Amino acid sequence: MWRAKSKVLTSEPRAMQTSRAMGLLPCLLLWLFPRVWGQSEVQQKNSTFRCLQISSFANSSWSRTDFVAWLGDVQTHSWSNASDTINFLKPWSQGKFSHQQIEKLQHIFQVYRISFTRDIQELVKMIPSLHYPGEIQLSVGCEVYSENTSESFYQAAFQGEHVLSFQGTSFQKTPGAPPWMEEVIKVLNGDQGTREMIQQLLDDSCPQFVRGLLEAGKPELEKQEKPVAWLSDGLSPRKGHKQLVCHVSGFYPKPVWVMWMQGEQEQQGTQRSDVLPNADGTWYLRATLEVEAGAVAGLACRVKHSSLGDQDIILYWDGRDSSVGIIIVAVLAVAGLLVFLGVIYWKRHSYQSIQ
Ligand SMILES: *[C@@H]1O[C@H](CO)[C@@H](O)[C@H](O)[C@H]1NC(C)=O
Ligand SMILES: *[C@@H]1O[C@H](CO)[C@@H](O)[C@H](O)[C@H]1NC(C)=O
Ligand SMILES: *[C@@H]1O[C@H](CO)[C@@H](O)[C@H](O)[C@H]1NC(C)=O
Ligand SMILES: *[C@@H]1O[C@H](CO)[C@@H](O)[C@H](O)[C@H]1NC(C)=O
Secondary structure (H helix, E strand, O other): OOOHHHHHOOOOOHHHHHHHHHOHHHHHHHOOOOOOOOOOOOOOOOEEEEEEEEEEEEEOOEEEEEEEEEEOOEEEEEEOOOOOOOEEOOOOOOOOOOHHHHHHHHHHHHHHHHHHHHHHHHHHHHOOOOOOOEEEEEEEEEEEOOOOOEEEEEEEEEOOEEEEEEEOOEEEEOOOOOOOHHHHHHHHHOOHHHHHHHHHHHHHHHHHHHHHHHHHOHHHHOOOEOOEEEEEEOOOOOOOEEEEEEEEEEEEOOOOEEEEEEOOEEOOOOEEOOOEEOOOOOEEEEEEEEEEOOOOOOEEEEEEOHHHOOOOEEEEOOOOOHHHHHHHHHHHHHHHHHHHHHHHHHHHHHHHHHO
């Protein structure tokens, strides 16, 4: 989309067009994220680098563009509109690129950001059905597989709707995109140089950068932190029910398996919360199970995580169930009352017999 202007404004110097095309590079390079695995058992080495660009245009004079990049679930880069320079969030965020390569990249990104903003403003002037405010989101990156193979992606959304992607060698509008996208796509695809460059960035530069990141960030990306788990009563069970809560915290990487069990039987009523970040970069989640108050016997929370090997954590609800305590207290209270009444009764009769 941002390329549109260079075709529209025919006076645009060729050098500027090129630098604009180059603008993609930083974004591509900044997208990386390793999806450590999909399933609980096998640890996959699939690694996805994802760069997100968020651009907001409030009116013809107010706009901002921000970037974030992730390798898997680890944020590696950010770039605020307010800053001239990309923020490398990890010591290894430069991957295996040299200082010069990074400098160059930085410059390319700066040019890209300025060009993008200008081009969108031009597009709004050109296309009557385009109005402020506008929100543009780009998701660009690649996924590197265990072997030499990789797959790239490039998607753009306008007002929250996916409107275009880059497939193979050209831009394509999505089936649901508004009609004026046709015009934009035509402009974008008219520039063969840009298309070739994007293709090269997606298919060569991105995987290369990601491999560098994976190598440089290996100690952190492959670290293993063991979870701790504890149980508590849920706050809002239905009447006559209990809500059992199993908290699991402090684990890394993110994939984890948590289930309420009755012996070897998985309790299908188990509800998993989202996996939430702790401040120290580890993860937290809770798994709840609602059961009839009398049916808690034998229930246990079971946790599997790569850091635990096959030593699953198993926490039994029994024995720490406060209702057991209440029953004991109640039994004792009743017994005490009976003894008390018995004593009074006995005393009465004693007095009577004295009289
Ligand atoms: C890697 O991810 C791709 C796409 O998500 C998937 O099709 C493939 O099976 C995964 N490979 C491995 C080894 O997990
Ligand atoms: C443009 O939008 C900004 C942010 O919403 C606002 O503060 C500013 O007054 C607007 N300017 C014009 C000319 O409408
Ligand atoms: C975003 O950055 C551009 C370029 O530095 C600047 O002109 C613009 O005012 C910034 N936008 C906001 C909302 O700060
Ligand atoms: C795998 O990568 C190596 C080094 O990057 C390269 O030389 C080789 O040609 C690649 N193999 C395949 C099958 O792509």
